[in-house]
């Protein structure tokens with residue numbers, strides 16, 4: 303007796319149609335002489351509907367030599383209309399895709415969510431009763447765009463196993479490029495990229511950028527550097543080396559293989575020097591901005607011996623090197639100045655305010671406000687940042703560009719937002735302000751808007767919603 307199988311469609315308004323089916327068939331041995339060893343052919347034909355009502359027929363054949371068993375075949379088919387340029391749903395505000403058509407980086411949000419918000423981790427199953435983890439081999443990869451040889455680029459991402467880096471890798475892979483990741487896993491995590499392991503377009507290499515690395519590539523996104531204050535203050539000498547030696551090695555590689563090079567600096571501001579360069583200094587050490595918001599021409603003042611100087615001065619020298627290689631050796635450079643960014647895959651214990659507040663709220667702990675909480679930050683969602691970096695890499699503009707969300711909050715307001723979104727019963731605890739903690743920060747993104755046609759699309763609340771779900775899934779899966 304064959305039980306009819308049920309097929310259910312999840313049809314999104316997005317340029318993506320996910321057809322997920324569960325075919326459950328119980329096979330009874332209807333062989334009269336009860337010969338249980340007899341092989342039985344099972345054949346199921348499916349009539350599926352893809353995008354634009356395309357008909358997809360497929361047949362599943364399998365040989366079963368069991369007599370009585372429930373056979374469940376689970377298959378996901380992703381039908382991605384790669385020509386779609388639809389970003390918002392019919393309501394004009396629900397985001398259903400990310401990216402920009404101008405650089406062919408549009409990817410359906412559902413496809414990305416399947417990666418960073420899976421029902422369970424791609425590479426492991428955690429058993430809470432036995433406290434064991436079973437590691438899985440990926441059975442299949444998500445569909446990636448099929449590019450013509452001339453379109454397909456070899457792209458190196460240093461720090462690609464990190465929070466921002468892994469989202470950049472997802473997007474570049476889905477866009478159909480060949481991606482190589484260098485990471486020393488000081489803060490990066492392999493399971494941020496588990497879903498791409500063994501994909502023909504992907505390579506993950508354990509390598510510390512303070513040592514040279516040779517590889518033929520077309521583009522280099524240089525993200526390798528511990529980014530959260532606790533992480534980069536853990537070993538200040540190593541932090542400086544990563545920014546200085548790592549950037550020298552990657553710029554040297556870009557020069558050698560004639561690759562386009564993009565440096566990710568961190569949010570903050572820069573000093574203006576008489577040779578008309580904007581040397582960007584990281585927020586981590588600069589004092590309080592006399593000008594607000596910060597544009598790419600803003601002056602600042604630096605504490606070169608503060609507890610954050612290792613990160614700040616390292617980033618500043620990284621920019622000095624970037625423009626020196628541009629002028630001296632004609633390296634094709636881009637510089638993205640990144641303001642506070644948040645999203646899934648943030649390290650739950652990296653000590654930054656977004657991950658701290660969400661984890662504290664999920665655990666019912668007090669939210670820890672450093673100082674009086676009147677200091678301000680502006681928070682951009684990781685998908686907007688990745689959009690901006692890919693746009694910047696693929697335009698011809700070589701001056702530094704701010705990538706951030708001008709939506710500014712005091713830390714106290716942000717704590718209230720997290721309480722309202724996650725757990726209103728949480729109390730708030732005040733702790734001393736860290737040394738050199740900037741009192742305010744908001745990007746002027748007019749250059750990005752004019753040059754790149756970029757501005758953030760994700761409201762902070764919508765990003766917080768996904769980030770909370772990510773941390774909840776991580777906790778449920780026993781990963782944190």
Ligand SMILES: O=c1ccn([C@@H]2O[C@H](COP(=O)(O)OP(=O)(O)O[C@H]3OC[C@@H](O)[C@H](O)[C@H]3O)[C@@H](O)[C@H]2O)c(=O)[nH]1
Nearest residue numbers: 529530531568569585642654655658670671672677739
């Ligand atoms: O638990 C916390 C954590 C942080 N904070 C405060 O929240 C504000 C933001 O702190 P974060 O560490 O999240 O971020 P910061 O603005 O200090 O640096 C951030 O932006 C610049 C980037 O270079 C850094 O990588 C990033 O950490 C600071 O004023 C900090 O003192 C809290 O009040 N409570």
